[in-house]
Amino acid sequence: MTRTQNIQFKGEVGIVDCALDWPEGEPRGWALVLHPHPLHGGARNNKVVTTIARACVQQGLVAVRPDFRGIGKSEGSFDNAVGETADMHAVVEQFQEAYPEIASGNWVVAGFSFGTSVAAQLSSMLSEEQARAPEALILAGPAVERFRFRELELPEATFLVHGEVDEVVPLSEAMDFARAQNLALTVIPDSTHFFHGKLVQLRDIVTQQLRLLP
Numbered sequence: 001m002t003r004t005q006n007i008q009f010k011g012e013v014g015i016v017d018c019a020l021d022w023p024e025g026e027p028r029g030w031a032l033v034l035h036p037h038p039l040h041g042g043a044r045n046n047k048v049v050t051t052i053a054r055a056c057v058q059q060g061l062v063a064v065r066p067d068f069r070g071i072g073k074s075e076g077s078f079d080n081a082v083g084e085t086a087d088m089h090a091v092v093e094q095f096q097e098a099y100p101e102i103a104s105g106n107w108v109v110a111g112f113s114f115g116t117s118v119a120a121q122l123s124s125m126l127s128e129e130q131a132r133a134p135e136a137l138i139l140a141g142p143a144v145e146r147f148r149f150r151e152l153e154l155p156e157a158t159f160l161v162h163g164e165v166d167e168v169v170p171l172s173e174a175m176d177f178a179r180a181q182n183l184a185l186t187v188i189p190d191s192t193h194f195f196h197g198k199l200v201q202l203r204d205i206v207t208q209q210l211r212l213l214p
Contacts, residue, residue, distance in 0.1 A: 002021060002023060002024055002057055003021075004020065004021050005019070005020050006019060006020075007019075007020055008073070009094045009095070011069070011074070011076065011086070011087030011090050012083055012087055012090065013083065014075025014076055015073060016066050018044070018067070018091065019044055019045075020062055020063070020064055020065075021065065023059075026060075027061060027105065028059075028106060029062075029106030030061050030062040030095065030105070030106075031061045031064065031107065032064050032088065032108070033053045033056065033063050033111070033115075034068075034088065034109070034110065034111040034115030034119050035065070035066075035068065035112060036113035037114035038071050038078050044065035044067050044072075047194070047195075047199060048112045048140060048141070048194060048195055048199070049112055049115070050065075051206075052138065052203075052206050055203045055207045055210060056108065059207065062099070062102055064091070066087075068084050068087070068118075069083060069084060081114070081117045081121065082149055085121045085125065088122045089122060089126070092122070106136075107134050107135060108136045108210065108213070109137050109138070110137070110139075111138075111140070112141055113193065114143055114146075116140065116142040117143055117144045117148060120139065120154060121149065121150055123137050123154060124150060124152045124154065127153045128153060136155060136159065136210070136212075136213060137159070138206060140195075140202065141161075141169050141195075142160055142162065143173075144177055145177055157213075158181070158183055159183075159184075159206075160177070160178055160183055161186045161187075161202065162174040162185060162187055162188070163187075163188055163192050164187050166193040168193035169193060171187065188202065188205075
């Protein structure tokens with residue numbers, strides 16, 4: 001049986017409350033999975049987030065699902081991805097200190113909607129600092145440009161997945177982002193922003209991407 005525990009890290013303005021989903025066997029790495037817009041109902045228990053986390057756990061990764069500022073027990077208030085990215089930078093450092101053996105394995109950053117902007121900018125920040133950037137970046141319903149505040153430097157293994165009839169982030173917006181970053185984009189036919197009725201397909205796509213990791 002997999003298990004979930006709660007853990008708190010320290011962000012720029014206080015507590016960042018996280019759920020850790022553990023795989024059955026010995027972890028081979030970890031994944032940071034980031035949720036949609038906090039002011040529009042986004043939280044770590046969002047179905048898209050838990051679907052991505054489940055795929056990560058099934059591939060032997062510990063999935064870390066934080067609540068952003070102002071959600072649940074996480075302190076602070078919404079900061080348009082700037083403060084949220086700084087908080088996630090702190091979470092990465094503290095997780096690596098707390099679980100060095102797990103952190104020495106593969107690691108992945110994934111995000112959904114607003115979480116994609118934090119994920120992409122966090123990965124870019126780590127790369128710029130010559131810290132250990134994630135091996136892979138998984139962006140579902142990418143809304144990166146809506147909250148971008150810095151230049152992007154994305155890993156080669158960056159995967160985009162989008163719903164054909166996304167009513168929040170139009171497919172054309174995701175295509176523009178993919179084109180600008182020279183990335184492939186996987187489109188799930190007839191899928192909305194929240195992948196209603198398509199979560200199994202989303203999980204399978206994420207699983208296929210994770211299997212490309214060494």
